[in-house]
Amino acid sequence: MWRTFYFGPGRPKEKHITALLINLPGYQAPTFDGQRKGKGVSIVWFRNDLRILDNEVLFKAWASSEAVLPVYCLDPRLFATTHYFGFPKTGALRAQFVVECLIDLKRSLMKRGLNLLIQQGKPEQILPILAKTYGAHTVYAQKETCSEEVNVERLVSKNLKKIMEQSPEGISNKCNPTNGTKLELTWGCSMYHIDDLPFSCTSLPDVYTQFRKSVESKSVIRSCIKVPASLGPAPSVEDWGCIPEISSLGLQMEKARCRFVSKGMAFAGGESAALSRDLLRTYKVTRNGMLGPDYSTKFSPWLASGSLSPRFIYEEVKRYEKQRESNDSTYWVLFELIWRDYFRFLSIKQENSLFHAGGPRNVQTNWSLDQGLFDAWRNGRTGYPLVDANMRELLTTGFMSNRGRQIVCSFLVRDMGIDWRMGAEWFETCLLDYDPCSNYGNWTYGAGVGNDPREDRYFSIPKQAQNYDPDGEFVSYWLPQLRALPKEKRHFPGMSYIKPVVPLKFGNTKPTNSRTTTSGTRRVAIEENKWRNHKGNRMQ
Numbered sequence: 001m002w003r004t005f006y007f008g009p010g011r012p013k014e015k016h017i018t019a020l021l022i023n024l025p026g027y028q029a030p031t032f033d034g035q036r037k038g039k040g041v042s043i044v045w046f047r048n049d050l051r052i053l054d055n056e057v058l059f060k061a062w063a064s065s066e067a068v069l070p071v072y073c074l075d076p077r078l079f080a081t082t083h084y085f086g087f088p089k090t091g092a093l094r095a096q097f098v099v100e101c102l103i104d105l106k107r108s109l110m111k112r113g114l115n116l117l118i119q120q121g122k123p124e125q126i127l128p129i130l131a132k133t134y135g136a137h138t139v140y141a142q143k144e145t146c147s148e149e150v151n152v153e154r155l156v157s158k159n160l161k162k163i164m165e166q167s168p169e170g171i172s173n174k175c176n177p178t179n180g181t182k183l184e185l186t187w188g189c190s191m192y193h194i195d196d197l198p199f200s201c202t203s204l205p206d207v208y209t210q211f212r213k214s215v216e217s218k219s220v221i222r223s224c225i226k227v228p229a230s231l232g233p234a235p236s237v238e239d240w241g242c243i244p245e246i247s248s249l250g251l252q253m254e255k256a257r258c259r260f261v262s263k264g265m266a267f268a269g270g271e272s273a274a275l276s277r278d279l280l281r282t283y284k285v286t287r288n289g290m291l292g293p294d295y296s297t298k299f300s301p302w303l304a305s306g307s308l309s310p311r312f313i314y315e316e317v318k319r320y321e322k323q324r325e326s327n328d329s330t331y332w333v334l335f336e337l338i339w340r341d342y343f344r345f346l347s348i349k350q351e352n353s354l355f356h357a358g359g360p361r362n363v364q365t366n367w368s369l370d371q372g373l374f375d376a377w378r379n380g381r382t383g384y385p386l387v388d389a390n391m392r393e394l395l396t397t398g399f400m401s402n403r404g405r406q407i408v409c410s411f412l413v414r415d416m417g418i419d420w421r422m423g424a425e426w427f428e429t430c431l432l433d434y435d436p437c438s439n440y441g442n443w444t445y446g447a448g449v450g451n452d453p454r455e456d457r458y459f460s461i462p463k464q465a466q467n468y469d470p471d472g473e474f475v476s477y478w479l480p481q482l483r484a485l486p487k488e489k490r491h492f493p494g495m496s497y498i499k500p501v502v503p504l505k506f507g508n509t510k511p512t513n514s515r516t517t518t519s520g521t522r523r524v525a526i527e528e529n530k531w532r533n534h535k536g537n538r539m540q
């Protein structure tokens with residue numbers, strides 16, 4: 001059943017479609033009759049939903065009040081250090097991306113008669129004061145699922161109550177005499193709504209395919225909310241605050257500027273930039289690529305910051321299929337978004353075990369914490385061009401392909417034997433698209449401590465090189481010193497490159513059958529065998 005829900009004047013077929021919507025278990029169709037009925041002031045606390053277009057939090061705040069105060073808190077905890085290994089929690093590239101999201105959001109809000117109040121500090125300290133000052137009846141925000149974020153929600157809620165108790169004449173006189181200001185959290189980060197799942201999160205299937213088949217057959221994706229064109233008036237605010245330069249957050253501006261590279265993808269933060277990609281047609285064919293802007297959608301940084309919503313992508317995919325064609329690629333985008341949903345819902349089931357060394361299955365492993373090896377990995381100096389090129393791309397752009405992520409994760413964990421949490425925390429620092437659920441979920445899978453015990457995730461470097469970069473184009477793009485070498489030598493350059501820091505575990509490597517390979521992959525196989533023998537002798 002295909003559902004559409006229109007807001008705004010005209011609202012074609014609304015009655016008919018609403019009738020379909022209200023039959024769905026658990027789904028409350030949003031109501032909008034063109035008039036705003038709410039009273040007083042409400043606050044929108046923007047978190048990872050930095051967009052306007054289909055922002056349900058913003059819509060609810062608007063509908064429930066006469067004036068909306070949009071707020072973003074630059075929480076110092078986001079610029080502190082990671083939990084176990086003390087890396088910067090937000091690297092310069094992601095900080096710059098978020099700053100751009102905020103600039104775009106502020107501009108768009110102003111176009112709709114509002115503005116964005118920027119505050120430096122912890123939400124649990126800022127929001128209660130704002131609620132009191134402006135007499136807000138409700139603070140609206142998007143619900144998060146991991147402990148750090150959920151803890152902030154708890155503190156905000158607690159302090160909103162506390163400030164009311166301390167000054168009963170404050171907020172209560174103005175708009176909400178009985179309860180003070182409440183925090184209302186709205187689910188909004190996934191494609192499938194949590195209330196529409198055919199199971200509770202605590203009994204989520206342990207195998208992705210079971211989850212996918214179940215939601216595809218039993219759940220329906222809700223249509224997007226349409227936020228009205230005019231959202232004003234804004235409450236009168238003396239100082240809306242400034243969006244800072246990242247240098248004032250203790251981060252290096254020069255680093256952030258380096259991310260614009262010709263063959264990598266130039267990521268600009270914000271909803272406006274997010275809405276300009278159309279890659280559905282060839283997606284499935286190209287998704288496993290590693291070089292250039294178009295081999296996959298590159299939606300992830302915008303999805304992680306909430307500049308783009310998965311439900312919006314879903315509607316666009318369906319629109320594209322209706323207007324042009326439906327093919328494997330269009331389905332595959334949705335298939336990947338279901339992975340994203342899966343990791344989001346798993347984070348609820350797995351709670352903090354997601355971040356523990358043993359992972360959700362509590363697997364006991366003697367991980368190494370060798371700093372020298374780890375530094376070689378993170379700086380792209382392992383001696384394996386495929387690993388090094390991917391890690392250099394991450395350092396330069398804040399992005400790495402899915403294939404690259406799997407390869408470097410497997411190398412760190414299986415070939416180097418290093419604690420997977422070091423890798424995950426380094427990704428947390430560097431990735432533009434960092435999201436705790438997808439990042440730690442994928443790392444636990446890669447490290448073999450995730451929920452699916454059937455997964456064996458050893459990625460053999462020679463095999464991956466053969467299959468995904470047979471002519472060494474990717475490695476020589478990021479490691480220019482390899483360009484002078486013949487194509488077949490670029491993955492196994494021998495003495496003309498850095499000495500490998502560890503031997504590979506060759507267990508899973510079978511040179512590809514020559515009848516099924518291209519000449520490029522055959523060349524890599526031969527070169528790899530030569531290199532293997534040579535390296536084997538050298539390392540004994």
Ligand SMILES: Cc1cc2nc3c(=O)[nH]c(=O)nc-3n(C[C@H](O)[C@H](O)[C@H](O)COP(=O)(O)OP(=O)(O)OC[C@H]3O[C@@H](n4cnc5c(N)ncnc54)[C@H](O)[C@@H]3O)c2cc1C
Pocket residue numbers: 287296297298299300301303304333336337339340341343400401402403405406409427431433434435436438439440442443446
């Ligand atoms: C070790 C490791 C760490 C990762 N960390 C993150 C992370 O912090 N944030 C993040 O968004 N993705 C993460 N991923 C998943 C995946 O690599 C990226 O989402 C993807 O490469 C982003 O590129 P894209 O937008 O072009 O993806 P596409 O291939 O075009 O896919 C479309 C969208 O589907 C979602 N998606 C695709 N694959 C996955 C996946 N395996 N898990 C979850 N969602 C997926 C993403 O939102 C992506 O934007 C990680 C993967 C690995 C192996």
